[in-house]
Amino acid sequence: MNSIIEVKHLKKNYGDKEVLKDINAEIEKGKVITVIGPSGSGKSTFLRCLNLLEKPTSGQVLFEGTELTDLKSDDLDKLRQKMGMVFQNFNLFPNMNVLENIKLAPMKVKGMADGEATALAHKLLKKVGLDEFADHTPTSLSGGQQQRVAIARALAMKPEVMLFDEPTSALDPEMVGEVLKTIQDLATSGMTMVIVTHEMGFARKVSDEVWFMADGYLQEKGSPDEVFDHPTSDRAKDFLAKILEA
Numbered sequence: 001m002n003s004i005i006e007v008k009h010l011k012k013n014y015g016d017k018e019v020l021k022d023i024n025a026e027i028e029k030g031k032v033i034t035v036i037g038p039s040g041s042g043k044s045t046f047l048r049c050l051n052l053l054e055k056p057t058s059g060q061v062l063f064e065g066t067e068l069t070d071l072k073s074d075d076l077d078k079l080r081q082k083m084g085m086v087f088q089n090f091n092l093f094p095n096m097n098v099l100e101n102i103k104l105a106p107m108k109v110k111g112m113a114d115g116e117a118t119a120l121a122h123k124l125l126k127k128v129g130l131d132e133f134a135d136h137t138p139t140s141l142s143g144g145q146q147q148r149v150a151i152a153r154a155l156a157m158k159p160e161v162m163l164f165d166e167p168t169s170a171l172d173p174e175m176v177g178e179v180l181k182t183i184q185d186l187a188t189s190g191m192t193m194v195i196v197t198h199e200m201g202f203a204r205k206v207s208d209e210v211w212f213m214a215d216g217y218l219q220e221k222g223s224p225d226e227v228f229d230h231p232t233s234d235r236a237k238d239f240l241a242k243i244l245e246a
Helices: 043-050 073-080 098-108 114-127 143-155 173-188 200-206 224-229 234-245
Strands: 003-014 017-028 032-036 058-063 083-086 161-165 192-196 209-214 217-222
Touching: 003 043, 017 043, 017 192, 017 217, 032 043, 032 200, 043 161, 043 192, 083 143, 098 114, 098 143, 114 143, 143 173, 173 192, 173 200, 200 224, 209 224, 209 234, 217 224, 217 234, 224 234
Parallel strands: 032 192, 032 209, 083 161, 161 192
Antiparallel strands: 003 017, 003 058, 209 217
16 A cells, blocks of 8 residues: 555544544545544544644654654654645735745745746646736735635645645635635645545545544545445434535
8 A cells, every 4th residue: 555644543632632532544645535524523633633733642643654753843844844734714924925925935945946936836826726816915815715825835845745624614605616626626636635624525526535533533434435325334324414414
């Protein structure tokens, strides 16, 4: 199996609250995984443990065979560069225009020359359909446009894996489609992705595997058809019945 990320016996506690109880999973290179489940089931915490934005209480996270939990901060930062992260709330710098937001990390972290970073930023903005907004401030854009800029910014570091933490949950319904389309285009390009989402139709369409998480466990893993049409756990059956009826 060509795994890029392996998770072994991952647990995460906040005080007495056990959020992740014993997660074991492998993410293969080039695969698109969507993580679904009820609110508060540990999905976002799991995602943030993959690049150690949250430090696991116990267990292992291995990226290309290297255990992240053992690394010193400099080495961890280097490996984190290989994992792009897109958050719910964009996290763009309001005092910089769109182009500057995208150029910042390649220049600062990778030492890329200004001209090269500018060319890369324009190329990525074209990819997400926003090149004409290069000199706009983030606050002048719609939520959907800001999220697409955030995706371009993450791609500017040329990551090997993209992590999406509910990328459409802060958006108005009419803006959701444009962001999902951008992610879908990425999926067809062979990028490895892990996407925490509440968008079931999108999960069905874009995923190689769907993981259902509830009560701190990965309760179900399979193809979209297996998980949506033939769930085996009672928890998944119950959740999907409610969601798909709604």
